Amino acid sequence: MRETTEVKHYRKRKLLPVVEYYDEIRRMGCFTLQDFSRMVGERSMVAYMINEYQRNGYIERIHRNLYTAMDIETGRPMLSRYQIGSRLFPDAYVSHYSAFEVWGYAPRLLDEVYVAAETRFTDFRYNGIFYRRVNPKAESDKERVSGCLVTSLEQTVVDSINNFEKIVGLEAVVECIMRLPKLDVDRLLQCLEKYGNGYLYQKCGYVMEQLQEYVDLPERFYRECREHCASTVRYMIKEAEGLVYHKGWGIYAPVLIGNRDERVDA
Template sequence: MEKNIPKVKKEVRNVNVYTELAKYPVFSIEDVKKLTGNEKTAYSQMDRLIKKGLVKKIRKNIYSVVNPTTGQVVATRYQIACAITDTAYISHHSAFEYYGLANQVYYEVYVSSENKFNHFEYDNVTYKYVASRMQDGVVEAKNTTGVRMTDLERTVVDSIRDFNKIGGFEELLNCLEGIHYLDEKKLKNYLSIYDTQGLYQRVGYLLDHYKKEMQLSKEFIDYCKSKIGKSRRYLVSDLKEESYYNNEWELMVPEGLFEINQGGDILV
């Protein structure tokens, strides 16, 4: 009888660890170590919970509790993304998705980070590294634990800056159309940090089109215009042959850029 007592105690401790871990969407082995008291016990507890199907390993040192109803981890793609490194946050099209502005939900999550990591796939979603260019404009989600993302203004600037690599131009316009307010002070701050004439051109030209919906002033548009220099650039590099010259912005712009057909496709 006495021999069974330690086993019972161990099972109770297992349940307590699982109950504590279930409070967090994602956790590391260090978090388990804090609950068990030592590393060896932490690893054995994790092995046991994984074998029982109560916990899944997402990637090295990132774990999540399993929802028994669905058999899937409780962590969302955004919580997983923000656990990849200590400086990770969602950005670009993934931030638009989080804000409910994306026309399409991608099977890719764009993760900006100061610490580089290798792209990886989990549950048919690819987590892609993007080098973090600044610390400004990263905010904590209000209603979701463990999610950090770029604020709306920085998401707009980043997405216009990088649409050739991330998201594509058509989807960018779809996202911009749903925005009803942007803070000009924040926009100016992010533009000044990047400080490139081509970005002032692209941001100024596109936001000039949406200025009424986004409640942007003529002063802001003029501010962008004052920073563009005299170099002629292409708005969309893939559409050079279909582009015409816009002398106001010194920009080569695709024909029929903002004409949308009923199916939602851009007529370019």
Template sequence: MNKLYQKMYSKKLFTLDNCLKIIKDKQVCLNTLTRLVNKGLLKRLRNSIYHIVPLDDPDFEPEPLHIATLLRKDASISINSSLQAQGLFYDKTIYLYSKHSAKIRINDITYRILKNRHNSGIKKHELKTSYGIYEISITDNERTLIDCIRTRSIKLEELVKIFRNPKIEIDIGKIINYLEKYRKPILYNKTGLVLDACKNFLRLQDDDLGKIRQKLSKKIFYAREKGLTLIRPKYKYYGKWNMMINEDLYDMIVPKTTLSSSRM
């Protein structure tokens, strides 16, 4: 069996740079990779990214989040995909931060590479796959929440459901720090609303939320979702966070006693 194939077999997913550590001559290395691809022993995903085709599992495909980390050397899994790395969400679009933006399609997965606005809020995370455990970079929970809200990549109702999880920890100091970096007033309203709806699960105190509330502007914002809908949603005013929110979200987060008394 080919030496390169044997060395890369346990890695399953690898780059040209990995191969050049085994075969120093670049042209010889590329010729070897091409030969292995033609024999069906490897599959080329991108110009410099390959994966093993195991003899006992010809339909093998690497974990998309693992592929994402190899698309850019400075890649950090972000937005929805940071939640996906933690088993809290799933989507066929993988988001990552890097110095340069791009959109890449591999198999049936879209990889959206977004320009990183600042380097805060990146942490190491162990990604568990069927073929090994790998250390990757992801955004922390605080930045992930704000970025999901900022990009409107997940509906607020869905974020409330996700963050009503006692395993998630939130540092209110980090929340304030990231909100200040983005300088978008509406983010204070939306972030405060979501955290308020999840405060018992996240073990947050009223004083924590007060730090966000004191930053609210006097302007009333609409919590509009991304994309077009056939039926225009109905909005209700939620005074606690000075926002107009859709009825489904309102009914989800406003206590039933409050709803009952308001209808009397």
């Protein structure tokens, strides 16, 4: 059977240096097969070249249809764990404790990255890091830091207090908040308003008041939180021992640090 022109051209291209597109791949950092196909311009070459780049250590597959450029000298990905996390999907961004890490205010680094995305994916491990999906918040306050999309400090505080039991626990969140620079109170209140959750106002008001000597928030923040607090008494940590009732917030919670007035032992 006579060879087609396409197959002849394919075999001819196989003789070209495999590093032909490496600089462009390094510039992209992460890419999909569609990205690579647009760069190469020939669909017939994509599968072959991807296999060759992987075989030679120029790229690695991260997850499904996502690849990362590799540093051929160190053998490690060109992008950080956070940059990878924020590029898993077009709508992805780094959040919760991982956002504190990106901003540089986490006391320790975890071997996992919390990725908020509407696109659903199964948690997976790549290069020793576990990438975990969390539900995104509509109109989440985000910024671009160190080459990745990440929640603002104010959004990170609110998200982390809201989900501390599902993420790293209250103690770890408190450690991060104690290290933060002065927060923008208006952005903080806007983040709370987007949730529209009375219980979250209770939790945030209580936690930040306990840490007032560190966060130095104006009284209007606490006043606003109290105006939106849920009317029911809540337990901040379910089935935990040693909780104390804080009547100013109508909440049973662990004693943190800072102001310990207006409390009644449970």
